[in-house]
Amino acid sequence: GITRHYDFNIQMANVTRLCGTKSIVTVNGQFPGPELTAREGDRVHVRVTNHVAHNMSIHWHGIRQMRTGWADGPAYVTQCPIQKGQTYVYKFTITAQRGTLWWHAHISWFRSTVYGAIVILPKLGVPYPFPAPHKELTPVIFGEWWLSDTEAIVNTALKVGGAPNISDAFTINGLPGPLYNCSAKDTFKLKVEPGKTYLLRLINAALNDELFFSVANHTLTVVEVDAVYVKPFTVRTLVISPGQTTNVLLATKPAYPGANFYMFARPYSTIRPGTFDNSTVAGILEYRNPGSLSSSSFDKALPIFKPMLPYFNDTNFVTNFTTKLRSLATKQYPAAVPQAVDRRFFFTIGLGTLPCPKNMTCQGPNGTQFAAAVNNVSLVLPTTALLQSHFTGLTSGVYAANFPAMPLSPFNYTGTPPNNTHVATGTKLLALSFNTSVELVMQDTSILGIESHPLHLHGFNFFVVGQGFGNYDAVNDPAKFNLVDPVERNTVGVPAGGWVAIRFLADNPGVWFMHCHLEVHTTWGLRMAWQVQDGSKPSQKLPPPPSDMPKC
Numbered sequence: 001g002i003t004r005h006y007d008f009n010i011q012m013a014n015v016t017r018l019c020g021t022k023s024i025v026t027v028n029g030q031f032p033g034p035e036l037t038a039r040e041g042d043r044v045h046v047r048v049t050n051h052v053a054h055n056m057s058i059h060w061h062g063i064r065q066m067r068t069g070w071a072d073g074p075a076y077v078t079q080c081p082i083q084k085g086q087t088y089v090y091k092f093t094i095t096a097q098r099g100t101l102w103w104h105a106h107i108s109w110f111r112s113t114v115y116g117a118i119v120i121l122p123k124l125g126v127p128y129p130f131p132a133p134h135k136e137l138t139p140v141i142f143g144e145w146w147l148s149d150t151e152a153i154v155n156t157a158l159k160v161g162g163a164p165n166i167s168d169a170f171t172i173n174g175l176p177g178p179l180y181n182c183s184a185k186d187t188f189k190l191k192v193e194p195g196k197t198y199l200l201r202l203i204n205a206a207l208n209d210e211l212f213f214s215v216a217n218h219t220l221t222v223v224e225v226d227a228v229y230v231k232p233f234t235v236r237t238l239v240i241s242p243g244q245t246t247n248v249l250l251a252t253k254p255a256y257p258g259a260n261f262y263m264f265a266r267p268y269s270t271i272r273p274g275t276f277d278n279s280t281v282a283g284i285l286e287y288r289n290p291g292s293l294s295s296s297s298f299d300k301a302l303p304i305f306k307p308m309l310p311y312f313n314d315t316n317f318v319t320n321f322t323t324k325l326r327s328l329a330t331k332q333y334p335a336a337v338p339q340a341v342d343r344r345f346f347f348t349i350g351l352g353t354l355p356c357p358k359n360m361t362c363q364g365p366n367g368t369q370f371a372a373a374v375n376n377v378s379l380v381l382p383t384t385a386l387l388q389s390h391f392t393g394l395t396s397g398v399y400a401a402n403f404p405a406m407p408l409s410p411f412n413y414t415g416t417p418p419n420n421t422h423v424a425t426g427t428k429l430l431a432l433s434f435n436t437s438v439e440l441v442m443q444d445t446s447i448l449g450i451e452s453h454p455l456h457l458h459g460f461n462f463f464v465v466g467q468g469f470g471n472y473d474a475v476n477d478p479a480k481f482n483l484v485d486p487v488e489r490n491t492v493g494v495p496a497g498g499w500v501a502i503r504f505l506a507d508n509p510g511v512w513f514m515h516c517h518l519e520v521h522t523t524w525g526l527r528m529a530w531q532v533q534d535g536s537k538p539s540q541k542l543p544p545p546p547s548d549m550p551k552c
């Protein structure tokens with residue numbers, strides 16, 4: 001591989017959406033930010049310079065970061081933030097991954113505007129395991145637009161302890177599209193020719209919503225998720241959770257030269273509309289008239305077709321979709337599912353409450369503050385970086401490696417009233433020795449509302465070996481686990497009122513964050529971290545931090 005160099009300048013830019021202009025944090029003044037392109041095996045150096053008044057850090061979501069934990073990016077986990085006027089060069093190698101990933105700010109809620117695509121092409125000369133597409137289209141990144149400032153949104157979620165603000169629009173590549181006020185001119189368009197197959201990369205960068213996505217009159221063949229190939233399957237609508245990426249093949253019709261088709265994305269939620277933004281972002285798939293090759297042949301006044309999306313709370317549809325996802329599990333792309341397990345963990349994933357801090361008005365039940373936790377622990381980040389103290393061994397006063405392997409409060413999904421709302425704050429890590437084979441069952445407790453939680457693990461891919469609804473049954477459910485071709489990914493939806501089981505091999509020394517990718521839940525504390533110890537060989541140890549590592 002070669003080394004790819006990128007310069008990311010964090011700077012403010014004025015952006016006009018939904019009839020108003022606001023100043024947002026961007027990379028290089030672009031919104032969404034620049035695309036990062038590399039091949040499997042390449043080294044990537046991104047020189048990030050912060051020119052804004054906010055502390056910043058960037059996470060390369062889904063990049064394995066084998067022994068380069070210092071470049072992972074979550075603020076106060078693997079690094080201190082990059083302060084105004086400072087530069088930090090993120091250096092990492094792309095190992096055995098190909099497909100689509102993405103990068104985003106990993107501090108406060110700045111990922112609301114600071115994000116972009118990572119396109120990883122296969123090694124030179126290595127074909128895709130599916131028929132070669134005619135062309136690769138511009139990645140489609142779903143996001144949200146907020147009329148208020150990022151800080152104001154976070155304050156609502158954290159300081160007031162209330163329900164989160166609802167975003168003002170969903171976007172495709174930053175554009176809300178014609179179904180929102182003042183936005184017809186801000187519509188994402190994909191230009192295609194009839195009778196061809198295109199590779200379309202989809203990224204869900206939205207802060208708080210799982211999305212349905214469909215293109216009118218077209219089918220989508222899913223070929224890859226989270227930069228891992230899957231057994232191809234064809235759908236009219238797909239589901240994508242915050243943090244997830246999906247590559248599809250889009251076959252255009254031979255018979256519709258010069259027609260336009262809407263693509264729609266809208267949330268999936270089992271809670272009632274009104275508590276989330278149930279609006280639709282629309283983009284347009286535009287067919288080029290085959291008679292002419294000039295771009296003026298895109299006719300603006302053509303008939304337009306609309307897709308049908310499932311009902312907002314169609315959980316059956318979502319389950320059906322996610323259970324279709326399977327690893328290729330071929331000789332060339334094997335599924336390295338850990339067959340034996342060294343350590344088993346059971347985590348409850350859920351919402352709860354904490355006493356309302358002094359001088360605050362809280363909007364939780366009985367005047368409490370909303371909180372969220374893993375095994376009843378709501379993680380408080382330190383004022384230094386966890387990885388730094390792990391590396392130096394000076395952990396006292398920063399964290400303790402005493403994260404509970406089981407929930408602290410008993411859990412019973414069918415019990416009434418719910419008995420797992422107890423939340424305690426703490427900075428606890430779960431220590432694993434090098435190369436531990438882990439099985440983790442995550443059970444949603446669905447206390448204050450029924451929602452799925454897209455759980456994201458940094459530093460690893462995991463295999464989704466099982467999922468189900470109701471209480472996880474430790475006696476009978478494991479017999480149904482798929483240990484042959486489960487999907488391999490970095491973010492999985494823990495179903496509302498259900499559970500998922502994942503397996504991974506702890507072969508990457510460092511401190512690795514795991515959290516719900518719904519930003520409001522991360523803020524409320526639905527986050528924890530694994531501390532993976534060094535192995536005995538030099539090649540199994542985390543190297544020292546780079547010299548330009550930011551200081552707290």
Ligand code: C2O
Pocket residue numbers: 059061074104106243456458513515517
């Ligand atoms: Cu995409 Cu820790 O995040």
